Amino acid sequence: MNILSVSALSKSFGGVQAVRAVSFNVEAGQLLAIIGPNGAGKSTCFNMVNGQIRPDSGSVTIGGVEVSGKTPREIWRLGVGRTFQITATFASMTVRENVQMALLSYHHRLASWWPRVMNLYREEADELLRRLGMSEQAHRQCALLAYGDLKRVELAMALANRPRLLLMDEPTAGMAAAERIELMALTAEIVRERRIAALFTEHDMDVVFAHADRIVVLNRGLLIAEGSPEDVRVDAQVRDVYLGSRR
Amino acid sequence: MxxxxxxxxxxxxxxxxxxxxAAGLSLIFGVTRIVNFAHGSLYMLGIYIAYSAIGWASGSDGPGPMGFWGGVLVSAIAVGATGALTEMLLLRRIYGAPELFQLLATFGVVLVLKDFALWVWGPEDLLGPRAPGLQGSVAILGQAFPTYDLVLIAIGASVLCALWLLLRRTRWGMLVRAATQDREMVGALGVNQKWLFTAVFALGSALAGLGGAxxxxxxxxxxxxxxxxxxxAFVVVVVGGMGSVPGAALAALIIAEIKSFCVxxxxxxxxxxxxxxxxxxxVVEFIVMAIVLVARPWGLLGRAPGPQRVFAGGHEQPLQPAVRxxxxAILALLAAVPFIANGYTVVLLIDILVFALFAASLHFLMGPAGMASFGHAAYFGLGAYGAALLVKAAGFPMETALLSAPFVAAAGAALFGWFCVRLSGVYLAMLTLAFAQIAWSVVFQWDTxxxxxxxxxxxxxxxxxxxxSAYYYVALTLCGCGIWLLRRIVLxxxxxxxxxxRDSPLRCDAIGIDLVRMQWVAFIVAGTCAGLxxxxxxxxxxxxxxxxxxxPLSVDGLVMVLLGGVQTASGPVVGAALFTWLQDTVARNTDYWRALLGGIIIALVLLFPQGIVGFIRQRFGRSGSL
Amino acid sequence: MKTLGSILFSVGLVWLQVHAAPAVAQGTIKIGELNSYKVFAAFLQPYKKGWELALEEVNAEGGVLGRKLAIVSRDDNGNPGDAVRAAEELLSRENVSFLVGTFASHVGLAVADFAKQKKVLFIAAEPLTDKITWQNGNRYTFRLRASTYMQTAMLIPDAAKLNKKRWAIVYPNYEYGQSASAAFKALLKKNQPGVEFVTEQATPLGKIDAGAVTQALAEARPDAIFSSLFGADLARFVREGNTRGLFKGRAVFNLLGGEPEYLDPLKDETPKGWYVTGYPWYAIDTPEHNRFLNAYQKRYGDYPRLGSVVGYATVMSAVAAMKRAGSLDSEKLVAAMEGLQVDTPFGKITYRAQDHQSTMGAYVGRTASRNGRGVMDQFHYADGAKFMPSDAEVRSMRPRD
Incomplete structure (x- = not known):
């Protein structure tokens, strides 16, 4: 079943066509990676899905609902969790409180004035943190955390939304190699176990080819290849783009 | 015609x-991000020093051209040196402190300089001489226009050009512009930030001195x-866009012309x-500022500020049993005060309680919500006028009026806040100031x-x-409940x-938090408490x-919050108590009480750059438990 | 832990309040005085010297009711809220017998209302607002200075005599300026039917845009100008007006313009022939003023300003009231104040029973320049008693106690 459908998506910035009529789908329990050289339109494409950029034309549907023109906030409400290329967490709060905030939002409890946050959804938060191996860090302030741990906090916050769709912008950027593999393995495991559709952009080809179920390759705003890692690996056009033109 | x-x-x-x-203020703010309250005092110092310098150089028939222009120059240099000294001796020590904290230090400087001027030049207005050779007027289209004003226009234009060249054509100017965009980056480029800041301060102050002279x-x-x-000056800087010298010129032109044509x-x-x-x-300059900021959130020629210094803000925790x-015990002591102390203690404590609630409500915006308000007195005043008018004009019983008045303030906060939450940082703060001044001018002029x-x-x-004592218990109950409620909401x-x-608007958006609405409600909550x-x-x-x-009351509120420390809800309470008590005691005991108060504030700033409660927390508290 | 500071602080605060109450010197009568010394320093430093001089003289003659007199003075910061707190402190901690002082109108009104609430005598020294003795008058409040209305009325005879048709008005945009202008217009219309007011400029207090205002006034082509500007606004207006020739061939009336506080800074810039109210200390030749002038100059080596006279006369009024009452009881003091006659440097004044306004007058004259200094010329003393509305009008304005 398709969770995310992107069709004929286009965007130009001041005459430069950043994305041209790109279409693809992501199914539940599937990891789809968007790759491509710098300037290929990965980020633009990604940001049109998460609501930060409004497309010129084309459509993005999540669970059958059209989302182009919706704000990131509304998109979260459709059951989408996301992580950022440069982590964005609440620095003054502890790890657990960060996750609690996401849970409070999921449960529509943000407007309550009376109860204390410390008592709300604490077990649920701890359960998520345990799943991500962050139990030890739960009481620490995010401002004091290592970068890799912040990525895990973001993932926990995304999962707090019980997402149908997980959007990850460069999920392993800035991490050491061993850590990357570990985090992506964990992510893939969770995505399959919870039947989440996951879309991510990534520079590191090892990560992509090890964990993605399918890969979309963009170049100069155009989708030039799509398929399993094996298919993409042998695709002539992709080899052209990455290994230089032989034409 | x-x-x-x-x-x-x-x-x-x-x-x-x-x-x-305004140009000097804009430069200083752009580079150092310091809201320099003392800039007006430097301007005042400029006119006083020029008065003395010109007087000293004058013969029996007034100053010669050398005496006059020399005096002006001496004044600009002297004020520039004063600014540089202030930066080196005071501000340089507290750059690491939370944002806006430097405002507190400059507020101390304002108080000191004011009494210094009184001490040196006395209380009487001092009208200086006319500029030699420019005493008269020239006929323009048959009307007399002062010659000196033409020269002043030319000087303004020349200073604008000189500054523009300095900023565009010199390496130093390039650094200043870079620092205005991104302070950290300039530091990373290996530029000696300290001296850059001092130099900018000296230049900005000298411009203020020149303007005064x-x-x-x-x-x-x-x-x-x-x-x-x-x-x-602040209005001009903000309308023009902070850090933008041409912006300041444009804003000054617009505001001055509008005023002139109103007259x-x-x-x-x-x-x-x-x-x-x-x-x-x-009030016209504030109306202009409100309109400009609503339409252009970074002023006319300003740009969105570069990455801000990350400051892990306050982290409120539930009370521990010992603290509880x-x-x-304190509450019990406060409740016992009418029995153990004289009548005036009760009067003073009512003031302290009132300002503690006022400061706590301002802190609610500044601390947890991360929105500094420079016009918080508006809600205090709306509450006060609401109470008075409900009794006097609407004929409410006093008790009903007391409890309904906060809703008047809430309505004001809802209206003003709706616009303010769409801005951020100092621009937001200045928009609150604009609204407060507009409200003030309405109250000030609506005689009937x-x-x-x-x-x-x-x-x-x-x-x-x-x-x-009866009223004291009312104040104690209401203020106590108000402060407690505010703290409870924070948790x-x-x-x-x-x-x-405050920590990350981006992340808020991504997890479905409607930040603008939350902040708007924060304005209403804070406004209600200030109104109470x-x-x-x-x-x-x-x-x-x-x-x-x-x-002045808005400034007092800021001073109270910063004095106590923005990190915790108890900070403003301590700050309000200390400030109110100091003002009361110091004013009684010395002639130059303002200078003394200013000196005490400066000393506190240097001793406790995190605020007093912030200091206590840092010194005695374990970071995890407090 | 975080509240350790607040605990210590509160304990210290209570301790200080309990123990710091000053010992009352036995037998001394204490009067509470409050004023905006820092905000209006130019007027109030001489004022303070004035009351200090009076205090010394009273005590040199053995004090009042056989006891020494002391004045406990407080700075009210130019703010009614602080003023009321200072007044509370004077009453409850210093145990003063009654209150005197204040400068700004809104502070004076707030303290007057406080006096009414606390049923304690208050002699308002300087606030000029008409309301303090009329619309908002109360049983416990008396006022020394001639009010805005009275001083404006003092200028009317000269203004009417000139019979100028077109008048322009400029005033600081707050209650004093507004009521001065309103009173001037009403009184002049009554005395000179057909007079025309061609323009009005209300300027923000302390921030007059003098060039623009001067130009706007000139364009209205008035025959005469009535101004109630003072202080820095007046200095700016005079300089611009001189430069741009606004005053040439025009009669100018300026309320308060002859007070040394506002005239002295003008120096050689002083315009000639303006009609002003003020205080020509250098030329008043009456026994009571000469005595005051000599004493003041001997004591301070400086000449008195109007504030000095106000400060001096305030204390003298307080002393006369205590003597007449023979007691420090508020009700007796109020009774003694009604119709009380006091000798001041301006001669004998009376606190009118019907509205608690003193009949202290002002000098009305014309400005001149002498040796590079501004002075008042061709002046006469306008007795306040002659520039009051009728008793019926006063009765209709003043609430019944």
Whole structure:
């Protein structure tokens, strides 16, 4: 079943066509990676899905609902969790409180004035943190955390939304190699176990080819290849783009 | 026709004066991010020093050209040196402190400089000589126009050009512009940031001094200049876009011309109403600022500021048992005060309680919600006027009025906040100031309803509350509940959501938090509590006047919050108590109490750069538990 | 832990308040005085010297009611809220017998209402607002200075005599300026039917845009100008007006313009022939003023300003009231104040029983320049008693106690 459908998506910035009529789908329990050289339109494409950029034309549907023109906030409400290329967490709060905030939002409890946050959804938060191996860090302030741990906090916050769709912008950027593999393995495991559709952009080809179920390759705003890692690996056009033109 | 030309020239002369003082402030803010409250004082110092220097160089028939222009130059240099010294001795030590904390230090400087000027030059206005050779006027289209004003226009334009060249054509200027965009990056490039800051401060201060000195032939040196100039200068800087020198010039031009033409046009008949435009000059710059900021959130020529310094803000935790029992002990002590202390202690404590609630409500915006308000007195004043008018005009019983007045303030906060939350940082703060000034000017001028500048008298509590101690218990209960409620909200999901918005708006958006709405509600909550404080204040004084919405009270609120420390809810309470008590005690015991108060504030700033409660927490608390 | 500071602080605060109450010197009568010394320093420093001089003289003659007199003075910060707190402190901690002082109108009104609430005598020294003795008058409040209305009325005879048709008005945009202008217009219309007011400029207090205002006034082509500007605003207006020739061939009336506080800074810039109210200390030749002038100059080596006279006369009024009452009881003091006659440097004044306004007058004259200094010329003393509305009008304005 398709969770995310992107069709004929286009965007130009001041005459430069950043994305041209790109279409693809992501199914539940599937990891789809968007790759491509710098300037290929990965980020633009990604940001049109998460609501930060409004497309010129084309459509993005999540669970059958059209989302182009919706704000990131509304998109979260459709059951989408996301992580950022440069982590964005609440620095003054502890790890657990960060996750609690996401849970409070999921449960529509943000407007309550009376109860204390410390008592709300604490077990649920701890359960998520345990799943991500962050139990030890739960009481620490995010401002004091290592970068890799912040990525895990973001993932926990995304999962707090019980997402149908997980959007990850460069999920392993800035991490050491061993850590990357570990985090992506964990992510893939969770995505399959919870039947989440996951879309991510990534520079590191090892990560992509090890964990993605399918890969979309963009170049100069155009989708030039799509398929399993094996298919993409042998695709002539992709080899052209990455290994230089032989034409 | 000729009148339009002359009023335009009047506006140009005014713009030139305004630009000189605002340009320096803009440079200083752009590079150091310091809200320099003392800039108006430097301007005042400029006019005083020039007065003395020119007087010293004068013969029996007034100053020669050398004496006059030399005096102006000496003054600019002396004021520049004063600014540089202030930066090196005071501000340099507290750059690491939380944002806006430096404002507190410069506030201390304002107080000290004011009493210094009184001590050196005495209380009388000092009207300096006219500029030699430029005493008279020239005929323009048959109207007399002062020659000196033409020179002033030329000087303003030359300074603009010189600054532009300095910023565009020199390496130093390039550094200043880079620092305005991104301070950290310049530091990373290996530039000696310290000296860059000192130099910018010296230049900015010298411009303020020059601006003051050049006013010698136009107005007397006097002790109220500092505060009357600083607000105008800030408005110009913000309207122009902070850090933008051409922006400051453009804003000065717009504001001065509008003022000039308001005066020139005089009465205007609109739809059968007669509008007195000259009366509008009381507030027109703030109206301009409000309009500009609503339309262009970073001023006319400003750009969105670069990455801000990340400051892991306050982290409120539930009380621990020991602290809880200590608090109960304090409450018990406060409840016992009417039995153990004299009547005045009770009076002073009512003031302290009122300001503690006022400061706590401001802290609610500044701390957890991360929105500094420079116009918080507006809500205090609306509450106070609400209470007074509900009793006087609507005939409410005093008790009902006291409890309904906060909703008047809430309505004001809802209206003003709706616009403010769409901005951020100092621009947001300045928009709150603009709204507060507009509210103030309405109250100040609406004689038939608000009593105008005289305010409203005869606002006393009901007879059963007339005794000092009865009213004290009302104040203690209401202020205590207010502060407790504010703190409780900070610990609730809503309070956490506000903090979340302060820490990372991006993440808030991504997890479905409607930040703008949350912040808007924060304005209403803070406004309501400030309004409650104002209503309690009104009945404790028996009268109410426009001061309750004015800039000085807003500044007092900021000082209280910063003095105590923005990190925790107890900070503003301690700050309010300390500031109110200090003011009361110091004012009683010395002639130069303002200088003493300023000196104490500066000392506290240097000793406790995190605020007093922040210091106690840092010194004695374990970071995880407090 | 975080509240340790607040605990210590509160304990300290209570301790200080309990123990710091100053010992009352036995037998001394204490009067509470409050004023905006820092905000209006130019007027109030001489004022303070004035009351200090009076205090010394009273005590040198053995004090009042056989006891020494002391004045406990407080700075009210120019703010009604602070003023009321200071007044509370004077009453409850210093145990003063009654209150005197204040400068700004809104502060004076707030303290007057406070006096009414506390049923304690208050002699308002300087606030000019008409309301303090009329619309907002109360049983416990008396006022020394001639009010805005009275001083404006003092200028009317000269203004009417000139019979100028077109008048322009400029005033600081707050209650004092507004009521001065309103009173001037009403009184002049009554005395000179057909007079025309061609323009009005209300300027923000302390921030007059003098160039633009001067130009706007000139364009209205008035025959005469009535101004109630003072202080820095007046200095700016005079300089611009001189430069741009606004005053040439025009009669100018300026309320308060002859007070040394506002005239002295003008120096050689002083315009000639303006009609002003003020205080020509250098030329008043009456026994009571000469005595005051000599004493003041001997004591301070400086000449008195109007504030000095106000400060001096305030204390003298307080002393006369205590003597007449023979007691410090508030009700007796109020009774003694009504109709009380006091000798001041301006001669004998009376606190009128019907509205508690003193009949202290002002000098009305014309400005001149002498040796580079501004002075008042061709002046006469206008007795306040002659420039009051009728008793019926006063009765209709003043609330019944």
């Amino acid at each position: 000729s009148s339009i030309v002359i009023q335009f020239l009047n506006g140009l002369a005014g713009a030139s004066a305004l630009f000189l003082v 050049l006013q010698i032939p136009r107005e007397p040196a006097q002790l109220l200049l500092d505060l009357s100039v600083i607000a105008d 020139g046009i005089g009465q205007l008949d609109v739809l059968g109403f007669t509008v007195s435009l000259p009366k509008l000059t009381l 029992s200590a608090l109960l 309803f608000t009593g105008g500048s005289n305010g409203i008298v005869g606002v006393w509590p009901s007879p059963w509350l007339a005794s000092g 609730s999901p809503y309070g956490f959501a506000l903090r979340a918005g 404080a104002g209503a309690i204040y009104a009945f404790s004084k028996g009268s109410i006047s426009p001061e309750t919405l004015s800039i």
